[in-house]
Amino acid sequence: MALTQWSIVSLLLILSIKVKPISTFQSIIQMTPEKETLLAAEGISGKRRGVDLYCESWKFTVETNDAGSWTRIPERCCDFVKEYVTGERYVSESEAVADNEVAYAKSLGFSGDGKNAWVFDIDETLLSNVPYYAVHGFGTGDSKSEIWFLGDNDRENQKRETRSEIFDEVSFDNWVDLAEAPALSASLRLYRELQELGFTIFLLTGRSEFQRNATESNLLYAGYTNWKRLILRGDSDQGKLASVYKSEKRKEIEDEGYIIRGNSGDQWSDLMGFAVAKRSFKLPNPLYFIA
């Protein structure tokens, strides 16, 4: 996906912020789920059957892009999403996608000229911001807490409001500066596999240039190394839809003679538009939508 500065800031603004400190951010995404979480992740709580069926169906429409542009998780599905992103199903679905990607990558026979490229998004693709959302949205244990997010389409409308919320912006900068977002383990496995197979790796994110250093630090901290290029939004990219900005950047990669064999992202806007990869892989993300 393409987290933009203002989108992130908007998130902070809107979340029911009840910060509950946790010892280590990165422990959350890969923690062993407690029994209750496990059960809930599979929709096992009998009394919540109807809600889970509703939320399961809502997730279907989000992951297939049927829902189109959406700005907030349905209130009744906040627990469902919390349990999903902190439970084993998120891990399992991500691993299943990585399995598809590895199988595809291995099936390709190509020469070792370095021109075979793979494009990765960063947030919720290589790195997980779930620890951040956990603190600001669902880490409170408050079942009424709402987790929602504004897509790029809504950025302009929210800027004024956003700018009046200094605290949220500070909180966001702190999170980025921490550079401690953990790797999505399935993606790290894929990344290393692709390097062994000889792919040239491009990182294409909606983050902005001013976040380059923190982003690089975070990627290294999470275990990613030796990418060919990290592409962030420059001044001229601000305000563009993610699907347009990312298509333009893919086109530039192609114009340099690369063949984009694969593209991994958690948003359809990471994958669609023009100069699309030979195969695109949609990772799960029921947390937010970016146009």
Added chain:
Amino acid sequence: MALTQWSIVSLLLILSIKVKPISTFQSIIQMTPEKETLLAAEGISGKRRGVDLYCESWKFTVETNDAGSWTRIPERCCDFVKEYVTGERYVSESEAVADNEVAYAKSLGFSGDGKNAWVFDIDETLLSNVPYYAVHGFGTGDSKSEIWFLGDNDRENQKRETRSEIFDEVSFDNWVDLAEAPALSASLRLYRELQELGFTIFLLTGRSEFQRNATESNLLYAGYTNWKRLILRGDSDQGKLASVYKSEKRKEIEDEGYIIRGNSGDQWSDLMGFAVAKRSFKLPNPLYFIA
């Protein structure tokens, strides 16, 4: 999706066929699920937790098209798929997509010149063949029964084998000739809503011209009326990938001056390629894949 003659016939060949007569085909898709089915549909059977997590993740990769071309349901997921397509979750996910479609259609302001089109696939979109699969694949109650299906890509390889299986071809023709496939209730609701809103409706199916009469009869039987045109594969369309054949037909619709506002299908090949609709809607289908 685009069921072709040979694909259907191939299915018959490969299924573990233990025909168990059921009283009425159309009763199955909308039956009240028994408790066991309900529970299983939500992954509630504790001992099957690992399997359900695996199958849930497999379904994710299929519905997002991450899996790419696939030819068979993983053996351990046959029960999962059976329970899904005969349970309330399939209904619920279909209804959620229809809700997205209705909301989108209502949001469009357009003139009443009849040039605003909506394209529907037929099998597993307007009509459900689940009663057919139930009889031939999972209607036996045999947990080892395999339900799988060959996509268009595999057609050529299977033709010889298929032709040696007279019984299966007869069984397939019987099913089509019965013309009793029930409507997917969510799609019927959407269809009628679109007609009230003034959309011109095109039906674009991978079925062949020789099935025109049976297909028309079945559509009327299921409650669909007043479509503008029913497009089936003619002689010159045979052997084409569904995505190509359907793109060509959408292009013809556009060349007549229609704007394809929406497109509904259970296969990505119903929706992708060229002359794509302004919005495309992917319905659930973990039963088979068509390229």
